[in-house]
Amino acid sequence: MKLNFSLPLSFLFALAIFVSSCQNNKKLPILGPREAVSVKNEDGSMGVDTVYQTIPAFRFLNQDSVYITNDQFKDKIYIADFFFTSCTTICPTMHRNMKTIFEKYKDNPEVMYLSHTIDFKYDKPSVLKKYAEKLGVDGNKWQFVYGSKDSVYQLAERNYLVAVMEDTTARDGYIHQGWLVLIDKQKRIRGAYDGTDPKQVEQLTKDIPVLLAEDKK
Template identity: 60%
Template sequence: MAQRSVLYLLLLIITVSCTKQERKLPILGNREPVEKVVDGKTVIDTIYQAVPAFSFLNQDSVRVTEQAFNGKIYVADFFFTRCPSICPVMHRNMLKVYEKYKGNASVKLLSHTIDAIHDQPSVLKTYATKLGITGDQWEFVHGSHDSVYTIAEKSYLVAVGKEASAPGGFIHQGWFVLVDKQKRLRGAYDGTDTKQVAQLIEDMGVLLNEEDGK
């Protein structure tokens, strides 16, 4: 009986492990079917929406481009330092992600300010320091109004905007967007919801396993 119990436990462990390894995250965003020739045959392939080239200044006034994220998965969000509503909650939750993957060279975090006038790199540096962030694994970046708002809405599919009647003068969604090594969108999570942030942390592990298995 004891042997059967041990065997059942081993089978259960193997089944759970296989299930985790086989699980893959969906690819979000727009997609376009294209024809290509493989071994003399025409086949249909799919081109998925991907984050395009960008250039911002981070909290250390260092130029950051998409190349800094080559070969890495990352989580992107949009905020502003004077935000009196959801941003403090979002970044308390993002700290959980940071602590989980701190020091992992395959993981980065990217927070874009939507307040181009006030949130200069020096302001972002103070903000990052108060959160206890050092190094460049979590980048807080500043760019022109047009560059940040365009990449938010067209590439990350996050709504942002100025709104005089809104708390702090801006409106934005609190999504944490998970991006893979090919810069494709693989998940979106409510950064104010602890359960969804926990799911993000788990899905990042799934994505890392998926990428490593290629």
């Protein structure tokens, strides 16, 4: 089930800028909360700098029963999402679309993928492994990860700005938003795309090289 939860106003505002700026294919905006801080310049004067929210350090078990951390994504851009293997609503569509992007950029060592299960009861590493194999994914570029409810849910809502929840009244027991979230090499959010919408997935495909080009300028 797709959620229609209200996102923070700062995120919606940034997202509007994002849609507009993508049309120019110059530089993607930085999304999410930000804070102005005082800094001391080299000449001793005081100035103001902007500190953006970043994805914090994490540690999860992957589909190979190996702990992975944010170190695996150092100097990489990556696409993150939240799903569960028994999902019969939006997850299959999300991951079919994500697989298309995976195939397009699978030879690029700077692009990775990170899927967090929100089913902390059933989706242990062995289940994630079977899911990855069924999807036709192997290797280390696409990580499927399992963690405790608190660690995954807090990361989703506080840092990726994706709403997830356990709901016994829902068809599959969980509900969540279907964002594919684009993260840059500085661990900042640079785009959020509806993984069930072909047009937005196509835009994500186009935005990946735009983001990669930033570090080469």
